Amino acid sequence: xxxxxFQTETSNxxxxxxxSISYDWRxxxxxxxxxxxxxxALQDAGILTKTEERTIARGLREIKKEIESNEFRFKTSLExxxxxxxxxxxEKIGAAGAKLHTARSxxxxxxxxxxxxxxxxxxxILNRLSAMQNSLLSLxxxxxxxxxxxxxxxxxxxxxxxAHHLLAYIEMLERDKDRIRDGHRRINVMPLGSGALAGxxxxxxxxxxxxxxxxxxxxxxxxxxxxxxxxxxELLFDISMIGxxxxxxxxxxxxxxxxxxxxxxxxDAHTTGSSLMPQKKNPDVAELTRGKSGRLIxxxxxxxxTIKGLPMTYNRDLQEDKEPLFDSIDQIKLALDVFTEMMQAxxxxxxxxxxxxxxxxxxxxxxxDYLVLHKVPFRDAHEIMGKLTAYSIKEQRGFxxxxxxxxxxxxxxxxxxxxxxxxVTTALKARKAVGAPSxxxxxxxxxxxxxxxxxxxxx
Ligand code: ARG
Numbered sequence: 001x002x003x004x005x006f007q008t009e010t011s012n013x014x015x016x017x018x019x020s021i022s023y024d025w026r027x028x029x030x031x032x033x034x035x036x037x038x039x040x041a042l043q044d045a046g047i048l049t050k051t052e053e054r055t056i057a058r059g060l061r062e063i064k065k066e067i068e069s070n071e072f073r074f075k076t077s078l079e080x081x082x083x084x085x086x087x088x089x090x091e092k093i094g095a096a097g098a099k100l101h102t103a104r105s106x107x108x109x110x111x112x113x114x115x116x117x118x119x120x121x122x123x124x125i126l127n128r129l130s131a132m133q134n135s136l137l138s139l140x141x142x143x144x145x146x147x148x149x150x151x152x153x154x155x156x157x158x159x160x161x162x163a164h165h166l167l168a169y170i171e172m173l174e175r176d177k178d179r180i181r182d183g184h185r186r187i188n189v190m191p192l193g194s195g196a197l198a199g200x201x202x203x204x205x206x207x208x209x210x211x212x213x214x215x216x217x218x219x220x221x222x223x224x225x226x227x228x229x230x231x232x233x234e235l236l237f238d239i240s241m242i243g244x245x246x247x248x249x250x251x252x253x254x255x256x257x258x259x260x261x262x263x264x265x266x267x268d269a270h271t272t273g274s275s276l277m278p279q280k281k282n283p284d285v286a287e288l289t290r291g292k293s294g295r296l297i298x299x300x301x302x303x304x305x306t307i308k309g310l311p312m313t314y315n316r317d318l319q320e321d322k323e324p325l326f327d328s329i330d331q332i333k334l335a336l337d338v339f340t341e342m343m344q345a346x347x348x349x350x351x352x353x354x355x356x357x358x359x360x361x362x363x364x365x366x367x368x369d370y371l372v373l374h375k376v377p378f379r380d381a382h383e384i385m386g387k388l389t390a391y392s393i394k395e396q397r398g399f400x401x402x403x404x405x406x407x408x409x410x411x412x413x414x415x416x417x418x419x420x421x422x423x424v425t426t427a428l429k430a431r432k433a434v435g436a437p438s439x440x441x442x443x444x445x446x447x448x449x450x451x452x453x454x455x456x457x458x459x
Contacts, residue, residue: 010077020080020319023326027081028067030116032060034109035085035100037212038192042102045204052096059093060085080319081113082106103200104192107226107314111191114321116213118187118235121329122180123459128336129177129242130453133170135340137449140166143348144443147357147424148263154255159362159424162263162348164437165252167445172245176238183234184459190215194222197313227313229303229321236300239328243293246335250286253346257283262352267345270338285342289335296331299324360398363427364389367399370421374413384411 036057043053063085066072078084083106090097140163150160190213193199193206199222210218219225256264257271266283274280302324306317364385371381388410392399400422407414420426432438 015076015079018079018316018319019076020322021074021076021078021084024081024110024322025067025074025084026326027110027113027117028085029064030113030120031081031085031109032064033213034112034116034192034209035060037209038104039100040212041193041204041206041208042099044208045103045202047102047202047204048096048099052099055093055096056089056100059089059097062092063088080106080110082109103195103202103204105194105196105226107196108192108194108222110318111194111226111228112213114232114325115187115189115191118231118325119184121333122184122187122235125239125242125329125332125336126177126180126459128333128340129173129180130456132336132340132343133173133449134453135343136166136170136173137446137453139343139346139348140446143350144446145439146348146350146353147428148353149356149359149362150437156356156359156362158365159357159427160437161428161439161442162353163442163446167442167449169245169249170449173242176242176245179238179241180235181459183231183238186234187231188216190218191225191228194219194225197223197226223313227310227315227318229307229318232321232325233300233303233307236296236303236325236328239332240293240296240300242332243289243296243335246339247290247293249339250283250290253286254283254290257281257286261356262349263356265347265349266342267347270342270345285338289339292331292335296328299328357424360392360400360422361389362424363399363422366421366427366430367418370418371411371413374415376411376413381411 039048039053039056042048043050048056063072066088072088074084075087078087086097086101089100143162146162147159148162148165149156150158150165190206190210192209193204206218210216219228253264253266255261257266266281266285268281270285271281272284274282303321306320310317367388368378368381368385371384372378376384388399388402388407391406391410392402395402400419404414404416404418407418429438429440432441434441
């Protein structure tokens with residue numbers, strides 16, 4: 001492609017070192033789509049005749065078919081997807097093919113391809129996030145009454161509905177969707193026409209390209225356009241955050257699936273056995289997801305580190321953006337798919353959740369609140385309940401097994417109605433402030449999500 005200036009061939013080692021075709025071939029459809037749009041702008045500018053434009057488009061579509069049917073021979077010597085396609089086109093249609101690269105550089109071309117790729121993959125991720133939310137929602141709907149202890153510090157805290165715990169993840173995933181939607185606005189800007197860094201002296205109408213490719217805006221600074229990778233960094237962050245959310249859910253699932261908790265039973269299809277211990281049923285999917293989230297964060301760090309020291313404008317370092325990007329996209333899509341399937345097929349063991357939620361100490365805070373409602377300042381109530389808890393542990397009798405006399409030894413504010421507080425159902429019902437897990441609130445939230453998820457617009 002640059003034979004004019006050079007007298008010796010590129011060293012084989014340099015070819016091997018610098019090639020990106022082994023992975024950027026994946027951009028072929030976007031490269032072709034972009035070139036067809038570019039040809040239309042060249043025709044409009046009088047550089048191509050209408051016949052040449054048509055010949056180019058036909059040739060490019062043929063190449064697309066060849067790639068998709070595995071007939072295309074990618075050449076490492078041609079470095080990347082852009083040069084592989086351009087060279088094949090010229091071989092196929094001759095002179096017209098050699099005109100296609102007018103007013104374009106690989107710098108704006110790769111920016112365009114990557115933006116098209118990120119745009120399509122953002123949609124794919126968004127759809128999967130919704131599917132994942134639906135899967136969690138369906139599990140919540142199947143077990144609307146299951147009560148579990150809610151934990152802080154992984155110590156039993158207060159009773160909640162299992163559905164409330166699942167809905168927490170639906171909230172997190174919704175924020176992930178918001179981030180993807182927001183990032184999409186910055187991805188959806190058309191960079192072609194920026195040339196190598198300073199546009200072109202050939203006056204082409206960039207709006208034609210933007211319109212053909214469905215972009216809502218075009219970049220306004222050619223130097224920024226060829227060196228900007230912010231949108232990739234943002235997408236990699238968004239993906240890392242999704243990964244972190246899935247990783248936290250993984251941790252919950254792993255704990256829930258343990259014999260000690262036993263809150264959840266994963267289906268055989270989503271667990272694996274041990275080659276040594278015949279009794280094992282391991283939550284590998286969750287463990288892999290927890291593990292892969294580290295890799296997603298790593299990919300984000302890779303890109304940020306690549307960009308941070310770059311002078312303006314395009315530098316070859318930027319070729320290193322693609323492997324982390326492709327990897328994060330592939331991994332997060334798989335993780336969301338497999339998690340969606342696994343949660344759909346999971347069963348909550350309500351006998352176990354109920355047994356755990358019957359721990360009387362879960363209601364210690366409710367008893368403190370009871371004292372507050374009987375005019376005891378909260379700090380005093382807290383201390384009274386601390387002492388009462390120690391007493392109950394020493395006596396090996398739960399709160400409801402203590403006599404009113406015993407209660408009153410700790411505070412005169414206790415009355416006969418104290419036993420009414422000592423019931424999980426009552427305790428849950430009382431939590432009715434917005435965002436709290438009363439059964440009425442939770443069922444309203446379920447309805448809200450059902451409506452919201454079924455009416456949400458795609459990107
Ligand atoms: N394969 C290159 C990349 O991914 C395309 C742009 C090459 N531009 C250049 N001036 N060498 O970044």
